[in-house]
Amino acid sequence: xxxxxxxxxxxxxxxxxxxxxxxxxxxxxxxxFFWYRQYSGKSPELIMSIYSNGDKxxxxxxxxxxxxxxxVSLLIRDSQPSDSATYLCVRGAGSYQLTFGKGTxxxxxx
Amino acid sequence: xxxxxQSPKYLFRxxxxxxxxxxxxxxxxxAMYWYRQDPGQGLRLIYYSxxxxxxxxxxxxxxxxxxREKKESFPLTVTSAQKNPTxxxxxxxxxxxxxxxxxxxGPGTRLTVT
Numbered sequence: 001x002x003x004x005x006x007x008x009x010x011x012x013x014x015x016x017x018x019x020x021x022x023x024x025x026x027x028x029x030x031x032x033f034f035w036y037r038q039y040s041g042k043s044p045e046l047i048m049s050i051y052s053n054g055d056k057x058x059x060x061x062x063x064x065x066x067x068x069x070x071x072v073s074l075l076i077r078d079s080q081p082s083d084s085a086t087y088l089c090v091r092g093a094g095s096y097q098l099t100f101g102k103g104t105x106x107x108x109x110x
Numbered sequence: 111x112x113x114x115x116q117s118p119k120y121l122f123r124x125x126x127x128x129x130x131x132x133x134x135x136x137x138x139x140x141a142m143y144w145y146r147q148d149p150g151q152g153l154r155l156i157y158y159s160x161x162x163x164x165x166x167x168x169x170x171x172x173x174x175x176x177x178r179e180k181k182e183s184f185p186l187t188v189t190s191a192q193k194n195p196t197x198x199x200x201x202x203x204x205x206x207x208x209x210x211x212x213x214x215x216g217p218g219t220r221l222t223v224t
């Protein structure tokens with residue numbers, strides 16, 4: 001079973017701090033990774049995609065991928081209360097099927 | 111505005127009834143997907159379709175059926191054979207088929223069967 005592991009949280013950070021969300025996966029063939037944000041009762045919305053080792057930045061968000069360590073992370077700078085949500089780590093490996101983690105709940109405290 | 115629509119937002123049915131969930135997209139995406147989400151669980155793939163008139167089973171297809179007669183539409187039928195149908199159902203689409211393509215989700219349908 002190819003798993004995606006995330007700490008369920010909740011992860012609490014003060015407003016303005018950096019939130020660091022981590023994800024590990026259990027195989028070496030994963031090729032694509034995605035981070036989704038899901039507010040309570042809503043559908044997931046795509047934040048970032050990353051395919052190669054290193055960092056990818058988009059506004060306040062930075063995704064980091066280390067395939068050798070089988071580790072992917074999402075950093076949120078200058079965290080805002082509106083960032084409070086569950087963040088889903090998702091991997092793709094060949095075929096057409098993505099594997100979703102169960103999500104980390106982030107709470108940004110004003 | 112381009113996007114994915116799902117209807118209805120909430121659906122209530124009695125056990126033993128079939129029910130069809132609608133999913134429409136105007137993004138001109140080739141691939142479409144159905145997932146279900148249960149509390150504390152990751153999203154699980156029910157069915158996916160790469161092109162019109164073609165679809166494949168995902169991990170949990172038992173008790174579900176789909177059709178893809180038009181590129182824009184991918185309805186899901188939850189049959190009475192599905193043992194635990196109460197869940198949040200999410201439709202998604204991507205410009206192409208394959209795990210390199212970003213998937214975008216509709217707003218979801220919350221189905222309750224009693």
